[in-house]
Amino acid sequence: xxxxxxxxxxxxxxxxxxxxRRWLGHExxxxxxxxxxxxxxxxxxIWVGVGLMKPKQVTFPLAPLYARHGIEFVxxxxxxxxxxxxxxxxxPFVASDDGVRISYDFLLNATGPKLRFDLxxxxxxxxxxxxxxxxxxxxxxxxxxxxxxxxxxxGERQRFLVGTGHGTCTCEGAAFEYVVNxxxxxxxxxxxxxxxxxxITNEYELGDFGMGxxxxxxxxxxxxxxxxxASLFAERGIDWITRAHVRKVEPGRxxxxxxxxxxxxxxxxxxxxxPPFSGVGLTAFARDGADITERVFxxxxxxxxxxxxxxKPYEEWRAADWxxxxxxxxxxxVFAAGIAFAPPHAISRPRVTPSGAAxxxxxxxxxxxxxxxxxxxxxxxxxxxxGGDEPTHTASMAEMGAxxxxxxxxxxxxxxxxxxxxxxxxxxxxxYPEYGRDLKRTFGEIGLAGHWIKILLHHLFLYxxxxxxxxxxxxx
Amino acid sequence: MPxxxxxxxxxxxxxxxxxxxxxxxxxxxxxxxxxxxxxxxxNLKMIxxxxxxxx
Numbered sequence: 001x002x003x004x005x006x007x008x009x010x011x012x013x014x015x016x017x018x019x020x021r022r023w024l025g026h027e028x029x030x031x032x033x034x035x036x037x038x039x040x041x042x043x044x045x046i047w048v049g050v051g052l053m054k055p056k057q058v059t060f061p062l063a064p065l066y067a068r069h070g071i072e073f074v075x076x077x078x079x080x081x082x083x084x085x086x087x088x089x090x091x092p093f094v095a096s097d098d099g100v101r102i103s104y105d106f107l108l109n110a111t112g113p114k115l116r117f118d119l120x121x122x123x124x125x126x127x128x129x130x131x132x133x134x135x136x137x138x139x140x141x142x143x144x145x146x147x148x149x150x151x152x153x154x155g156e157r158q159r160f161l162v163g164t165g166h167g168t169c170t171c172e173g174a175a176f177e178y179v180v181n182x183x184x185x186x187x188x189x190x191x192x193x194x195x196x197x198x199x200i201t202n203e204y205e206l207g208d209f210g211m212g213x214x215x216x217x218x219x220x221x222x223x224x225x226x227x228x229x230a231s232l233f234a235e236r237g238i239d240w241i242t243r244a245h246v247r248k249v250e251p252g253r254x255x256x257x258x259x260x261x262x263x264x265x266x267x268x269x270x271x272x273x274x275p276p277f278s279g280v281g282l283t284a285f286a287r288d289g290a291d292i293t294e295r296v297f298x299x300x301x302x303x304x305x306x307x308x309x310x311x312k313p314y315e316e317w318r319a320a321d322w323x324x325x326x327x328x329x330x331x332x333x334v335f336a337a338g339i340a341f342a343p344p345h346a347i348s349r350p351r352v353t354p355s356g357a358a359x360x361x362x363x364x365x366x367x368x369x370x371x372x373x374x375x376x377x378x379x380x381x382x383x384x385x386x387g388g389d390e391p392t393h394t395a396s397m398a399e400m401g402a403x404x405x406x407x408x409x410x411x412x413x414x415x416x417x418x419x420x421x422x423x424x425x426x427x428x429x430x431x432y433p434e435y436g437r438d439l440k441r442t443f444g445e446i447g448l449a450g451h452w453i454k455i456l457l458h459h460l461f462l463y464x465x466x467x468x469x470x471x472x473x474x475x476x
Numbered sequence: 477m478p479x480x481x482x483x484x485x486x487x488x489x490x491x492x493x494x495x496x497x498x499x500x501x502x503x504x505x506x507x508x509x510x511x512x513x514x515x516x517x518x519n520l521k522m523i524x525x526x527x528x529x530x531x
Contacts, residue, residue: 231494231495231496423529439523445514445518476526476530
């Protein structure tokens with residue numbers, strides 16, 4: 001009998017748990033350890049944040065689902081990793097925050113991120129800005145939006161600030177979806193003319209999204225995504241500030257500095273600013289009790305996997321640096337997936353402000369790639385339990401593409417969304433020397449069809465996550 | 477001395493020089509027959525990426 005333990009029940013952890021359970025015989029156990037007892041389809045938090053959905057429409061309880069499907073569920077946060085066991089017992093185990101010892105033969109770390117609101121003074125829902133990172137945060141943001149709309153209905157002008165709350169944020173795409181949905185919703189509620197909307201971002205150019213932007217063939221030109229993004233903002237009357245590190249958020253005012261040396265402040269009545277991410281802060285110990293956290297994790301708390309972490313200049317970064325199997329180099333029975341694995345480097349060129357603050361969009365590793373990585377790792381673990389020596393499946397972000405639909409306004413007849421595909425996610429300048437990507441497979445367009453696809457994906461992926469009949473036929 | 481924050485006309489200037497969609501492009505974005513066709517085309521493109529990436 002083998003015990004597979006999965007830390008986290010987000011897109012990566014839940015996907016891995018479902019496939020591992022399906023592929024493994026029932027003499028083996030699959031255990032999910034998560035501090036959250038609900039699954040959250042995070043991409044739809046955007047719609048909760050503008051008041052179009054309630055949290056219960058994007059979440060569901062995990063324990064009953066796992067009970068029905070033979071997956072053990074431990075509602076706790078993992079705190080310590082003991083990959084060699086301890087002095088009394090060499091069996092590897094994870095210790096939770098409430099002192100529970102969970103032994104494993106194979107471990108998948110899919111904890112997702114720790115939301116680091118603390119890295120910018122005054123950032124976050126417990127301070128001076130809002131968030132859509134969780135369904136509860138998004139509901140709080142929707143309530144604040146309702147209050148702002150009420151003020152506008154009384155004739156007050158309102159200033160909205162949306163974007164990234166630190167120079168090292170990732171998930172610019174989610175904040176982008178929020179700002180265009182916000183603009184659409186203000187129009188729908190008839191108060192748009194009283195709103196000043198500003199986008200603030202750590203991207204060097206609009207449309208970077210932490211993946212170096214993308215180039216598309218359009219109208220006889222190869223056009224960068226910055227053109228399309230600026231076009232949409234100009235059309236919607238949204239102002240923008242790029243290359244920015246927000247260093248402090250005061251009540252009603254954000255202070256920022258940019259790579260170009262601008263020191264500015266932006267006043268607001270409503271600010272939705274995403275936080276930077278780090279690993280969740282797991283610590284690792286050898287059998288003798290020695291702290292081996294640095295051997296297993298990088299300083300930001302993400303787990304080391306089979307990537308090339310050698311420090312080198314941006315010009316020397318290669319697609320081949322990116323991990324393929326997501327196996328820990330230190331322990332063959334330990335893997336990481338989703339946001340929990342440490343990327344070898346950024347995709348977008350990192351920069352600093354004159355005062356030395358990093359303005360370096362972190363690479364996205366959510367959604368489709370996150371689930372595909374989790375599925376590949378699940379297959380490898382199952383094969384290794386079956387007798388394989390090494391991981392059998394790979395899912396390099398430098399070899400896979402991604403399809404993404406960014407909502408730009410939710411309405412079945414007047415809504416729109418930007419539909420995009422990129423191939424590969426991590427640009428490969430050795431294979432595609434000019435732009436790093438295959439231009440035949442990298443495209444984007446905005447329209448109502450994209451909104452229909454976004455709605456379809458919302459229902460399909462929640463159906464799949466609930467493990468309803470035929471769930472495995474729905475691709476990641 | 478750090479550069480001062482944006483002058484008042486920066487927003488208008490940025491928006492003036494941004495590419496804008498024509499009325500036809502905006503119309504097509506929500507024109508049902510065209511969007512039904514684009515729905516099929518986009519889905520096929522995405523299925524292609526998904527199949528290639530799952531391979």
